[in-house]
Amino acid sequence: MCRSAPPSRSRRSTPFRTLTGGLGGLSGSGEGHAPAAGKMAPGSAKEKNGTRESSSNVSVHNPHLDSMKNDILYHFNLGTATHDLPAMFGDVKFVCVGGSPWRMKAFVQYIAGELGLADPKEDFPNMCVGTDRYAMYKVGPVLSVSHGMGIPSIAIMLHELIKLLYHARCTDVTVVRIGTSGGIGLNPGTVVITKQSVDATFLPRFEQVILGKTVVRGTDLDGDLAEELLQCGKDLDSFETIIGNTMCTMDFYEGQARLDGAFCSYTEEDKQSYLREAYAAGVRNIEMESSVFAAMCNLSGLRAAVVCVTLLDRQKGDQLTSSHDVMQSYQQRPQMLVGHFIKKRMGCPALERGCCKQ
């Protein structure tokens, strides 16, 4: 069921790495359309100059794709018959995704400047021309894509992003979600790198409904990548950065125990009790996309991380009352951290000389 990228004459052999799970098992009675476990090819690694070099493709798990003459990535307004995806995206190594189109444009401008690839004041064109569903920007090996708010919105984007990377024959891609969140027991402005994404009952799982049946998928994220990002936070030494669990909810108000929605049937005490339970389960922040992001990146063999800043401490309030400038500075922190990470990964000479902007 697993498909690596289609062969290309100009491409070196890059079998994809072994994944740890398939498409997930049906929960409940097990009746109905049980999804087949993805058949994974073994990982590959080769020695080069004494160091272990491995490369991994982006995997899709869909036998139907091979028979499609054209694959229209509808919400990106891109397609295999209308766009030369390998030429446009084949060199992508880092994909940064976030809710807001404005923030993802700001990120590409920031990273362009940090990597010295373009003038950060340049008006980067949105590659999703003719649609307002998502916005996409690219500079060098970095792709920056917006995903809107909530699991369904990011899931649509990820289906099309994974297919895009597959069609473009990308290898060794790292995907990072940079976002905002509510914190628990943390100073506002703390950056949380997600260890596990947990649901509203604090379990590390994502429930995907397929043909009316629920399939449970895991939501672990890459531990090594999380540690690497934590080290980047230490390098920068500009704000607090921690690793913790992230609760992913379906709703911003009732789903996150806020007292300020249009509907609220619980007390302040109920709210505090729930947040204490979450904290005891290792939850340090709450957002709305990480579970399906982790599940889908796992399935497609993408190394993935979630890096979110906390805008407030939910134990102290619900409303976002900080000034616009403070909010803006908080929102730049995940960008700074991931920018530093990309520079390190790319072996930025300026960074090695200690003269790169941090």
Place this chain on the structure above:
Amino acid sequence: MCRSAPPSRSRRSTPFRTLTGGLGGLSGSGEGHAPAAGKMAPGSAKEKNGTRESSSNVSVHNPHLDSMKNDILYHFNLGTATHDLPAMFGDVKFVCVGGSPWRMKAFVQYIAGELGLADPKEDFPNMCVGTDRYAMYKVGPVLSVSHGMGIPSIAIMLHELIKLLYHARCTDVTVVRIGTSGGIGLNPGTVVITKQSVDATFLPRFEQVILGKTVVRGTDLDGDLAEELLQCGKDLDSFETIIGNTMCTMDFYEGQARLDGAFCSYTEEDKQSYLREAYAAGVRNIEMESSVFAAMCNLSGLRAAVVCVTLLDRQKGDQLTSSHDVMQSYQQRPQMLVGHFIKKRMGCPALERGCCKQ
């Protein structure tokens, strides 16, 4: 638990109407934080000039709101302390919501022209200044708001919209979602007015997680309003319009049995079987927002309808292959239908003379 709009010296007495349900009961064991049923005030009606006149407020169900000095509607970038919401929005009688910001801007331009309230070529300002989460436009009594894709995204918007209408002391508001969808057994371009919004197992319910517990809410929509909209379709006689059930899913690809996502573990036969089951349950189209829309409008006493055009027949394919122009013309149909409805409701003199644009 239910709050009608705050009193105003300049405002006539308008007690809100009786709702049919509270915040929903907990499913499962009933342990934990059972939400209290909303306490509803009885509906009111008074005779005036021999006709029965009734008016209804927009209800919130949150006792905490009264103690807040400022209510920041964060994702709209509006607030009670920073904006005079009654002055800005107090005259709103129709709210149209849809996924795409561009489409909602196009709608306000269209309705401005239809109602003769402004030049449709005017560049209406986005009232959500300084944020890109949602876009909001207003002309006369019509508010047009985008909601992004998926249940969580529209739910955030609706929490803040309901509070906005409440703070603005609006009365007798009708809310219509105008959107796009996949059809089942219908010619592409057919407009479906939703009778019931059903989940992926074809049940008319929406599951809201509150403090980690699942609360089930009903998803019926206003039957009289649906019939009134159907009549508008007949008046226009420009495209096929029907009333049917709408399936609301959490995902566009696997959740809707598409064969063209990054992951697909089922066969074409499985897909067709699932769509046949859906059709047998009265489902005529599939989208991603109607269930929480119906549930939240029910709770707040808003008359609500969902009017979506079908872009394709899902029994015949999954990809959206029609030309840009055809897609555009389809997407205008819900706008035309709702535009006609608003004109009728407002007793548009031009419409009565038979010379209003249709």
